[in-house]
Amino acid sequence: MIYRSLFPRDIFAEFDRLQRDLQQAFDASPSIRGFGRGGYPALNVGGTAHSVEIYAFAPGLDPAKIDVNIDRGVLTIEGERAASLPAGEDKAAVHINERFAGRFRRVVSLPDDADPSAVSAEYRDGVLHLAIGRRGSAAPRRIEVK
Amino acid sequence: MTNNLSKPEESRRDAVLPPVDVIEDATGITLYADLPGVGKEQLNLRVEADTLTIEGEVALAAPEGLQASRAEVSVPRYRRVFALSKELDPEKIAAELAHGVLKLRIPKAEHAQPRKVQIRVS
Numbered sequence: 430m431i432y433r434s435l436f437p438r439d440i441f442a443e444f445d446r447l448q449r450d451l452q453q454a455f456d457a458s459p460s461i462r463g464f465g466r467g468g469y470p471a472l473n474v475g476g477t478a479h480s481v482e483i484y485a486f487a488p489g490l491d492p493a494k495i496d497v498n499i500d501r502g503v504l505t506i507e508g509e510r511a512a513s514l515p516a517g518e519d520k521a522a523v524h525i526n527e528r529f530a531g532r533f534r535r536v537v538s539l540p541d542d543a544d545p546s547a548v549s550a551e552y553r554d555g556v557l558h559l560a561i562g563r564r565g566s567a568a569p570r571r572i573e574v575k
Numbered sequence: 576m577t578n579n580l581s582k583p584e585e586s587r588r589d590a591v592l593p594p595v596d597v598i599e600d601a602t603g604i605t606l607y608a609d610l611p612g613v614g615k616e617q618l619n620l621r622v623e624a625d626t627l628t629i630e631g632e633v634a635l636a637a638p639e640g641l642q643a644s645r646a647e648v649s650v651p652r653y654r655r656v657f658a659l660s661k662e663l664d665p666e667k668i669a670a671e672l673a674h675g676v677l678k679l680r681i682p683k684a685e686h687a688q689p690r691k692v693q694i695r696v697s
Contacts, residue, residue, distance in 0.1 A: 470611075471647040477640045484635060486611035486648055488675030511606045513596050520601060527594035528609055555611035555675015556635065 443473070469529035470557070474537060481543050481561040485535065488555030489513075489528075496555060499545040506557065507534045590654035593629070601689050603682035604663065610653050611675035618672060620679075622665040629656045629677065662687030 470487035485506050487495070496507040512530035515521040539561060547562030591690040610618070613631035621628045633651035659665060664684040671678045 431577070444658055468647065472645065473643060473648055474645045475637075475641045475643040477638050477642070480638065482638060482641055484612075484648075486675075488609045488611040490674060492674075513598075515598060515600075522599045523596070524599060524604075525597040528596045528607060529594070553636075553665070554614045554634075555609070558636065 434456040465523065469533050470535060472535060472537065479563055481539060483537060485557040487557050492552040497550055497559065502539050504537045504539055505534065583646055588652065589650045590652040591650050593653040595655065603680060606679040608655065608677045609675065613653065613675060615672055625659045627659055630642055630654045676680050
């Protein structure tokens with residue numbers, strides 16, 4: 430960190446980083462499980478009346494090696510990303526090294542009506558898209574009074 | 576999450592700086608950039624007067640009526656600009672895009688390749 434602030438590679442990248450740090454510190458309702466290390470993979474979560482939609486921005490993975498589990502309403506996305514940096518001995522210089530490498534694990538708590546038996550997962554262009562169905566009873570429905 | 580992908584050419588719009596790795600070896604530079612959500616059609620690579628620009632739009636298949644509850648990626652666009660140095664050959668850049676990772680190989684120009692100097696002993 431000290432090295433970084435003494436020798437900024439790119440002042441805009443530093444602002445970007447600062448902004449991200451501040452956002453995490455002052456976010457009014459940060460997730461109790463925090464952010465993944467290095468923000469990998471970043472998550473966007475949303476929903477429709479029929480499903481919960483989760484987008485994990487996880488570039489550079491082998492789709493067969495991404496572990497997605499749902500256990501008691503908690504969704505876990507796990508895996509490992511290989512480093513692209515050269516192994517020690519060859520004559521290469523690493524000038525910039527910002528990309529995440531190593532094991533990652535991110536956890537999302539699902540709403541009560543999420544149905545773990547109706548999940549679809551698709552990995553496209555480095556984004557893992559999970560769609561989790563909601564149990565039928567949860568769709569807003571007018572109740573007739575007799 | 577938003578999918579208003581109208582004009583990709585405007586460079587004044589907000590964009591995220593994608594993380595990159597840059598590795599130099601004897602014959603050139605290899606650059607990796609994380610651009611999740613960017614397909615081949617949404618990627619825009621340009622070299623103008625020793626400036627390399629990487630730009631990409633995020634295209635997600637969002638279902639009808641999606642309401643975001645948490646978005647860590649809130650700007651659907653990446654942009655990063657690099658100054659190339661003289662010994663690099665911008666004509667011979669090779670690009671590959673796989674699973675949201677862009678790999679660029681920028682070779683050094685012929686005259687900048689390392690050469691063993693023969694020393695003759697007379």
